[in-house]
Every structure is written in C-alpha cells, then in structure tokens.
Amino acid sequence: MPEYPPQMSMFTLAGSPAAPARPLALPQPQPPVRNRLEEAPRALSSREELFARAETLAWRLSADLGMPVRLAVTDNRSTMVSFRRGANVLQLRLHHMFLDAPESVVRAVADYAGRGHRGAGGVLDDYIRGQQPRIRQFRRESDAELNPRGNCFDLQVLFDTVNRLYFQNGIQARIGWGRMPPRRRRKSIRLGVYDHQTREIRIHPALDRPEVPAFFVEFIVFHEMLHQLFPSTGRGGRRVHHPRAFRDREKAFPHYGLALRWERENLGVLLRG
Ligand SMILES: [Zn+2]
Structure with missing residues (x-):
C-alpha cells in the first residue's frame, strides 16, 4: 500500500472528458528545507502518481455522467464520500481509497453522487x-x-x-479499562466498547471488582473482540450492530449461558457501580 506524505494528502483537480483541466495543488505549508531535500524524490513520485490516478478517476466519472467533475481527494477520517451537485458541475470529495477502486465501485460513486441513486450507497458502504x-x-x-x-x-x-483460545490469535486490538463515568442513576450499562477506527477495546471499570467472576469479564472481552471480526451491517439509521453471524459465534463461547445468567442476576450490582 503506497504511503502518502502528509503534505500531499489533499489536493484538488478538475476533470472533464472533453478537456481535462490542469491539476491544481492546494497551497500547503512548506516543510523545513532539510526535510524537503531528503524527502523530495519519494514525495515527487507519489505526488505525480496521485495526480495521474486522481485525474483518471475524475475523467472516468465525468465520462460516465456526461458532465465535468471537480474532484478533491482527501485523507479524511470520518467522511469518505461527500458531494455537491451543481447545474453544470459535480463537486466531489473522495477518500484516496477510491483511487484504485474497481469499476463497479466507480460506477456506484457516479450513481450515488451524480445521479442521486441512494441505492448505490450500499456498494460504497461495503x-x-x-x-x-x-x-x-x-x-x-x-x-x-x-x-x-x-x-x-x-x-x-x-x-x-x-x-x-477462540481466535487463533487473529484479533489485533489494544485493550484497557474505560474511565469511571460520573455517578448517577443508570438504567443500563455498557460493559464494553470496540472502536473500529482505533482498534481499541474499552471495558467498563465496574467489572474490575472481586465479586465479578473471571469468566464474565472474559465473555465481555470476547464479545468486543467479535466486533472486529463481524462489523455492523446495514447503513444509516438501520445499522445492525450484532449481525446473525456475530450472534452465532457468540453462542459458541463455552460459558455463554452462564455469563448471560450471571449478568441477569447481578445487573443491579453493576448498575450501582
Ligand atoms: Zn456489542
């Protein structure tokens, strides 16, 4: 996977099948001279390669839609696709992962952003x-x-x-205790959380007590690890956080029944923190 030097991570270019416009770099703060000299050869080739691939992508989208596409390639963490449809031009911001997307995905981008076909969003999500x-x-x-x-x-x-024992060492994540939330009356408690972006598992500190059996903490850890293996499905407001495959695999945990029973019988204790 190519690495993108941070100063090259975002740029804009305009493309249209009739007359591809000249790529325009956004003004970026210049790195110190010594750094620039050391990094120049690699940065230059990455930059040229990026421009070429982005220009190709903009051109393909323009050809598909029959209108100019103004493409910005980003290294955004949270927004992978955003767009604004004008009368004569489509302004599109795409994460760089789309630079080598297969044909079907490029077509889905055109359908979703250019033609307003919401249904194409599923292909993009996948x-x-x-x-x-x-x-x-x-x-x-x-x-x-x-x-x-x-x-x-x-x-x-x-x-x-x-x-x-259960993943053949296949899960890569960091784990730690979460912070104790401010004391207040609670109706429910989230015993663990997995962050897909940072690959971090946090376990609720209410479980760090001698009266909590090890198999139960193990079960909560197991559950959060499953989230890496089975990401949530669906999109928008219809997300399914525990798909069927997730639930099936969860039931295979040796102390599954015991853990659920312990949770049911001791939830009050946990809620009181
Ligand atoms: Zn869960």
Whole structure:
C-alpha cells in the first residue's frame, strides 16, 4: 500500500472528458528545507502518481455522467464520500481509497453522487468497510490512557488468552479499562466498547471488582473482540450492530449461558457501580 506524505494528502483537480483541466495543488505549508531535500524524490513520485490516478478517476466519472467533475481527494477520517451537485458541475470529495477502486465501485460513486441513486450507497458502504485499514488512525494521545491493568483483572492477559483460545490469535486490538463515568442513576450499562477506527477495546471499570467472576469479564472481552471480526451491517439509521453471524459465534463461547445468567442476576450490582 503506497504511503502518502502528509503534505500531499489533499489536493484538488478538475476533470472533464472533453478537456481535462490542469491539476491544481492546494497551497500547503512548506516543510523545513532539510526535510524537503531528503524527502523530495519519494514525495515527487507519489505526488505525480496521485495526480495521474486522481485525474483518471475524475475523467472516468465525468465520462460516465456526461458532465465535468471537480474532484478533491482527501485523507479524511470520518467522511469518505461527500458531494455537491451543481447545474453544470459535480463537486466531489473522495477518500484516496477510491483511487484504485474497481469499476463497479466507480460506477456506484457516479450513481450515488451524480445521479442521486441512494441505492448505490450500499456498494460504497461495503467497499469502505473493506478498506478500513487505509483510513488514517490517530488519537495517539489516548495511548497512555488505555491501561489494561486493573485491581482485580489484567485485561491484556484475558485478551491474550481469549485471542489464543477462540481466535487463533487473529484479533489485533489494544485493550484497557474505560474511565469511571460520573455517578448517577443508570438504567443500563455498557460493559464494553470496540472502536473500529482505533482498534481499541474499552471495558467498563465496574467489572474490575472481586465479586465479578473471571469468566464474565472474559465473555465481555470476547464479545468486543467479535466486533472486529463481524462489523455492523446495514447503513444509516438501520445499522445492525450484532449481525446473525456475530450472534452465532457468540453462542459458541463455552460459558455463554452462564455469563448471560450471571449478568441477569447481578445487573443491579453493576448498575450501582
Ligand atoms: Zn456489542
């Protein structure tokens, strides 16, 4: 996978099948001279390659839609596709993952953004989900906060055990205890959360207590790890966070019944924190 130097990560260009416009770089702050000299050869080739691929993509979309497409390629973390349809031009912002998208996906972009076919969104969702690793991950400042060591349980030990026993060490994630939320009356409690972007699992600190059995914490860790394996399906307001395959696999956990029963009988204790 090519790496994009940060100063090249965003640029705009206009394309139309009749007369492809000249690519325009956005003004970017210049790096220090020494850096620039060291990085120049690689940056230059990446930049040219990016321009060429973006121009090709803009041209294909323009040809498909029969109208000029003004394309901005981004390295955005949260918005992969956005657009504005004008009378004579389509303004389109696409994540760089689309630069080498297959024909069917490019056609879906044209249908979705250019023709307003909402149904094409599913193809884009599927493609974006498959390209998750290419979406920039930062929030590095949270690294220090993610501490797996609790008073009663070391989540890293549990994670490693669960990963070995049930996932053939196939899950790649970091794990730690979440922060204790402010005390207030609660009707429900979220015992764990998995963040697809940062690949981080956080477990509710209410579980770090001697009266909580290890198999139950293990089950919650197992559940969050399953989220990496089975991402939510659907889109918009109809997201399914635990698809059927997820649920089936979850039931295969040896202490599944026991864990659900323990949760039911002890939820009150957990809610009181
Ligand atoms: Zn879940």
